[in-house]
Structure formats: C-alpha cells, structure tokens
Amino acid sequence: MRPIATTRTAAGLPTSRLAVWWVIVSEIVIFGGVLVSYLMHRLGHSEWSDYAANTNMWFGAFNTLVLLSSSLSAVLAHQAASKGDGQLACKLLWLTILGALLFLLVKSVEWTMEISHGFTITANAFWSFYYTAAGLHAFHVLAGAVIMIFVANAAARGEELQRVEAVGIYWHFVDIVWIFLFPLLYIAK
C-alpha cells in the first residue's frame, strides 16, 4: 500500500509537498516580519551601518557557500530517491546534515567572538535584530538537520522516499532565507 502522502492528489500535487509549501508560506510571514522590521530600522538609523561594520563578511560568505552546497546535496538526494535509490539518497542527506553542522559550528565560533567583544543581544537594537534573525535561522538549520536524520535513516531502508523531496524543499527555503540575511547583515555597511 502506498502512503497517503504520495497518492492523494486532489490539490494536484502530493500531500507531503503541499504540506511543506504550507509550512514555507507561514515561514515567509515569520521571517518576513523580522527582515522587514530590520530593513525599516536600518534605513531609519544611519548609525546602524557603523554597528554592521563589526560583522565579519567572510564568516557570512563561507556559511553561504556551505548552505548552497548542502542544497546541492539535498537536491541530488531527491534525484536519487525519485529513482528509487534509497541508499544513495541516505548518503547524500547525511552530506547535507554535515553541511548543517558545519554551518552551526562556524556560527558558534562567529558568535563567541562577537559576544566576547561586547556585541551582545542587548548591546543595541542592531545587535538585537542580528541575533534574533540569525538565531531564528540557525534554529531552522538545526531543526532541518534533525528531521533529515530521520528521513535519511528511513530512506536507507527504502521507506518513505517521498519525504526526501519534502525535506529538501524545506532545506532550500532555509538556504533562500540565508541568501537574503547575508547581504542584509554582512554586506550592506
């Protein structure tokens, strides 16, 4: 018996994918609220560019490369799953999880440096936005990694292969959020 999530098509697409798109739509509202508020305050306070000058673009650029690459392994995992190769999908998902862990590792080194310089979440409104936006994003990276562990292990047994694509779509969305956080927090100074 095929699972409901792959076969019910009243909406014209598998229910698992429909569900992920619905998650993403609500995530757009969450991240959109933070990013739009940040943008307004940033445009309204010219002195914020002095605070932003203390963020390190190379940390941001490296993490962008990590996320873009993990998106590639996620989409290749989807391709493998759609061909029925659960073993390969599992390996590629684990590669994506490694990308997520590398991203979080770089983030923790970066934050440790910033906090030790006195740039804490309460230093001023810029740093409050910085840690809120990047922290909310990092939480999504962590959540994605945990979900992928379950999906990868099931895929290795050839089970629930449609979930590989579903978690991939979520992962690409997390990638896109970072694509916008990178110029907002690291490049525009």
Add this chain to the structure above:
Amino acid sequence: MSDHANEHEHPNYVKTWGWLVVLLMISVAGPMLGIKVVTLITAFGIALVKALLVARNFMHVNVEPKFIGAVLVTTLSLMVLMFFLVAPDVMKHEGQRWINLSAAVPAPAPETAEEPPPEALFDAEATFQTICASCHGQSGKGDGIAAAALPVKPANFASPEFWETRDRESVLKVIREGGAAVGKDPLMAAYGGIYDEQQTEALADYVLSLKP
C-alpha cells in the same frame, strides 16, 4: 539528466550550484570596489537572482500547480504591505504634535573589550542640547520645539520660582526616575538606565548652572 522517465526534465543541478557560487563570489567582490550603488546591486540584486535560481532549479516551484506560486506571491506581498504600513511610524523621527522620545535618545555604544568608553567623553552640555533641549529649550526656559505640543509645559530652569521648591537631589531624582516619580508629567522620561551615576550628576550640575 533526462534519461529517466519523469513528469518534467530536471535542470542540471551541479551546473546550477556552479552558477550560485559564481554569483556568491560577485556579491563578495562587489563591496571591494567601494562604490555604494555597485555594492547594493551586487548584494541585493544578486541575492534575488540566487533565490530565484534555488526556487526554480532546486525547489522546482515552476512545476508545481499554479496556486502554490500564487500563495507564495501573496505572502511575499504581505511583507511589502507591512513595510509601507509601518515604515512611516518607524522611520519618521519628528513631526507635529508628537515627539519620538526613543529616537531622541542615542543608542549606547556597545562596550568593546579593547576600548571601553572613556568617561571623559561625556559632555553634559552637548547631551542637554541634543536630548533635553527638544522640550526644555536650548537655554532651559521650557520653550523647546516640542514644548508647544505638550499638554503639560516642561520646567523652566530660568525661573526663580521653579528653584524655590527644588534642589540638586530633586533634579537628580527626576533625571533618574522620570517625571512620574515626583508626581510630574510622565512625558519626562526616566534616564537612569541610559546614563550612569556620574553622567546623571554631570547633567544635574548643568541644569543647576541654568539657575538665575
């Protein structure tokens, strides 16, 4: 990539990733030219292109039913709507018949380990002129530009009657705890959390120096 039966042709994923990395390198190189317009285009223009590439080639949004795109565009337009509805309140720092107290108070500089803010930098007169003078007036007569809009008129430090009932301690208390703490107008904000004890005393001394 099209050698297996599927509902659509897959984009070349590795090639897409290659393009994304090239675009990332351009957005990193952009600020090195030092031209603001170029930086903004390479930062945000390229971010948009990268996001569209990921959405199209990795998320396959273009092969989904049209209503998925419609729902995505709807929520994205909510972001734009929010910007234009809230921006006038957030971005405008002055206007008639209202004062934006939080915008008038400069954010405290972050305390960096290498360079702690030197105490000597605090200039009581300059602080009075930027923060207090908007209501109390440049010479402390209670005739600042915002005073006309205030329901309760700000204190006139140049009036001898005013000083009959005040001393240094009461001035310090109002600066620290705000007008409400001494039964006066709450629009006089509390600055105890913004200025330290030494700075508050310097401010109080400046106010006392306006005494006739």
